[in-house]
Amino acid sequence: MTSYIVRRLFAVVPVMVVVALFVFFLLRFAPGDPAAIIAGDDATSEAIAAVRAKLGLDRPVVEQFAVWVWGLAHGDLGVSIFSNLAVTRLIAQRLEPTLALTLSTLIVTIALAIPIGVVAAWKARKLVDRLAMGFAVLGFAMPVFVLAYVLIYFFAVRWQLLPVQGYSPVAEGLWPFAQSLILPSVALGVTYMALIARITRASMLEVLQQDYIRTANAKGLATDRVLLLHALKNAAVPIVTVIGIGIALLISGVVITETVFNIPGLGRLTVDAVLKRDYPIVQGLILVFAAVKVVINLLIDISYAFLDPRIRY
Amino acid sequence: MVAITDDLPTRRFSLATAIRRNPTITFGAVLLILLIAIAIVGPSFVGDPLKIAPVYRLRPPSERWWFGTDQFGRDLFTRTIYGSRVSLIVGLSVAVTASVLGLAMGLLCGYFRALDAIVMRVMDGVMAIPSILLAIALITLTRPGLGIVIVAIVIPEVPRIVRVVRSVVLAIRAQPYIESAIAGGTRHVKLLWRHVLPNTLAPLIVQATYVCASAMLIEASLGFLGAGVPPEVPSWGNIIAQGRTFFQIAPWSILIPGGFLALTVLAVNLLGDGLRDRLDPRLARRL
Amino acid sequence: MSGILEVRDLHTQFDTLDGVVRAVDGLSFDLDRGETLGIVGESGCGKSVTALSILRLIPPETGRIASGSIRFEGEELTRLSEEAMKRLRGHRISMIFQEPMTSLNPVLTVGTQIAENVTRHLGVSKRAARERAHEMLDLVRIADARRRLDEYPHQLSGGMRQRVMIAMALSCDPQVLIADEPTTALDVTIQAQILDLMLDLKEKTGTAIVLITHDLGVVAETAQRVVVMYAGRRVEEAPVEALFDNPLHPYTRGLMAAIPRLDTDATRLQEIPGMVPLLTRPIVGCAFAARCPLATDRCRAEAPPVVDAGGGHTVACWEVTP
Secondary structure (H helix, E strand, O other): OHHHHHHHHHHHHHHHHHHHHHHHHHHHHOOOOHHHHHHOOOOOHHHHHHHHHHHOOOOOHHHHHHHHHHHHHOOOOOEOOOOOOEHHHHHHHOHHHHHHHHHHHHHHHHHHHHHHHHHHHHOOOOHHHHHHHHHHHHHHHOOHHHHHHHHHHHHHHHOOOOOOOOOOOHHHOHHHHHHHHHHHHHHHHHHHHHHHHHHHHHHHHHHHOOHHHHHHHHOOOOHHHHHHHHHHHHHHHHHHHHHHHHHHHHHHHHHHHHHHOOOOOHHHHHHHHHHOOOHHHHHHHHHHHHHHHHHHHHHHHHHHHHHOOOOOO | OOOOOOOHHHOOOOHHHHHHHOHHHHHHHHHHHHHHHHHHHHHHHOOOOOOOOHHHOOOOOOOOOOOOEOOOOOEHHHHHHHHHHHHHHHHHHHHHHHHHHHHHHHHHHHHOHHHHHHHHHHHHHHHHOOHHHHHHHHHHOOOOOHHHHHHHHHHHHHHHHHHHHHHHHHHHHOOHHHHHHHHOOOOHHHHHHHHHHHHHHHHHHHHHHHHHHHHHHHHHHHHHHOOOOOOOOOOHHHHHHHHOOOOOOOOHHHHHHHHHHHHHHHHHHHHHHHHHHHHOHHHHHHO | OOEEEEEEEEEEEEEEOOEEEEEEEEEEEEEEOOOEEEEEOOOOOOHHHHHHHHOOOOOOOOEEEEEEEEEEOOEEHHHOOHHHHHHHEOOOEEEEOOOHHHHOOOOOOHHHHHHHHHHHHHOOOHHHHHHHHHHHHHHOOOOOHHHHOOOOHHHOOHHHHHHHHHHHHHOOOOOEEEEEOOOOOOOHHHHHHHHHHHHHHHHHHOOEEEEEEOOHHHHHHHOOEEEEEEOOEEEEEEEHHHHHHOOOOHHHHHHHHOOOOOOOOOOOOOOOOOOOOOOOOOOOOOOOHHHOOOOOHHHHHOOOOOEEOOOOOEEOOOOOOO
């Protein structure tokens, strides 16, 4: 078991190295002169030179790389071109809203999607199943920002039940905090929910065909025990895998959702940095988001060992 | 995850049966053909998507302006019709480019094991970066344009194709008839062309369809974030981005192009689901 | 004679793309207390469907018990509520399946799978159920039972898994055990051990057994009485000695000729020519007529009645009927 976890941990290293190399060389090998593009269209040649110096692009690539890796190893993601603040500090400032949004979405989505998938598989080809899967197909095609505006239009503008946009920190009261998260979470979660519900149904349908489910039924076990223990535990590996794959959807979705709802989180920070072409921030955020994704997938890989005793460590 | 085995080499691709047996394909395809037709001939029937008429700003949908007007008085019907071009061009070019690149890399990886280790590590790394972020990063460093948007979307999508193609190649390589062909001295090129390539087609088509849908979503998202094609190009993402400020008084400027985007993605996804169920039953079970 | 299980004129049907399949087509038989009844026939003759019908485990999306009666201790099972059926399954009527490799849940421990049956039906504490599971593993002669309780099915051999299935099936002292090809998937040496075990346990517990098999050899060693099935119907029924001494139905004789024997010098096994008839169309006349070497026009036109050949030996064949 320990050796399995250790091996998985080591498998993370090359992935993160590739990510780091990728963002590093993207800046260096981009077509044209990135410094000129970052500095803007009407920048003077001094301004361009200043940007180049700030990014370290005027030094040899090997030296740039060494400096950059040295910084990374010390948790230094560089400095913003415009505000001169450390990227790590900017990220820390914006962490709370994004964590609140993604965690609430993650929990609510999984808590709804898996039961929907289980019921759909149990009542396969019946009305409940068709409704659930129709919803899933629609949900999967719905762009996050379109759904977000549809929700705002009805719940905030027409019926005025919830705030149009903005974020209220936990420190300022639980109810406003929760209220400010409802619409963003739904907008962010629907695609993810559709994905998980579909894989849950597909995986459960396959498991329900198995001989051991017939055995469980021949023992006269209650339906909920057959579905939730005998079937769902066997169906879990593909479901958990897709939960991991969907983290990418969630991260991309956060960037958009925070923009629509004007939530001052990491997504908003990304978009602002892109619009200002503040590459060090973009680069730092990519590393952080990729690391989150890789770590979650690592946890998921490890969870396989608990879900399926046949997986050898 | 699941090893691909047995019945692969015998499966044949037959479009006619595929359509007859699968209503999802037909529905998705008809919807898509309709949208493509609108994108091709539509613009010759409508006016200038860039024509500004401040007098008629923010008019709701009516007989004169079917989809209303935006804050510059531009006709949203015209702009939406033009916008379908950008979506479809991006979707199709990304699907084709990513398929060609992914197919080549997948075939080579599946076939030459030494290459495989390196390329797959790189693919894992690229896949670790959420696609929108990767595209954004590329765009930050270049001047906006349709070409760079396509490139920026192709890069994160290629690994998805490579993975599918590679797994099929690996499965086929393990087939006894391929082993005997190698033992019998068949040349590698011929083997790839005659036996391996045809078998990768079905899963490749299915995957390319999903890539197409995903590319259209990413393109619109980039436009929405202000990092897509230049703002003067009427793409659905740009129209929606420009409608944000006045959303509360002119919701149609977002909801209508948004509806078109959702419908197009839905059509392509349905086509993909149908093709998958028909052509690749094992993949269907996996997702 | 006190029958514990009485099956009368059972019809079980499935919907397929080719039409309605009459998998069981008017089957009747009795099972007495403590007896072992063999049900024999080729694959596709409706043996397994009969077993699933008794426990009402026919998947409702595709199949149903169309008519007939199944009485267990005088209670009509076909009219019982689903809840009442669930209380009966695994408790008073248990079942063992053909594939020990796939019939146990791969992600639950052996102990859990046995104990859950006990807690479900006997309402005892988890600890008591685990004790019972331990006791059952000892009973089916699994060495080191305490340790095996916490193992998963993939850690056990095929024979051991079938022992676990038996332990599970007998954990609530059922009156009837239905064993559907319990040894088919096992090695020959293991087959004998499992059959011995079942007979031994039957002696200890008094459970009546319905043993479903395609193997007349298995029946010869274990059963007291045999029902021979063909195309969803009973063609012959007899005490086991009577059947082997004097098989009356041409199909039974065909099956016997297909058993490998050591005491004759025949160089090859005889097989029954032809195929089991399509069950999508109602069969006119005798179901076996198409493959029967003795078939006459009458056989093809009219179904033979069941006649008593004496000593509990009945058969449905015009050849035998006077």
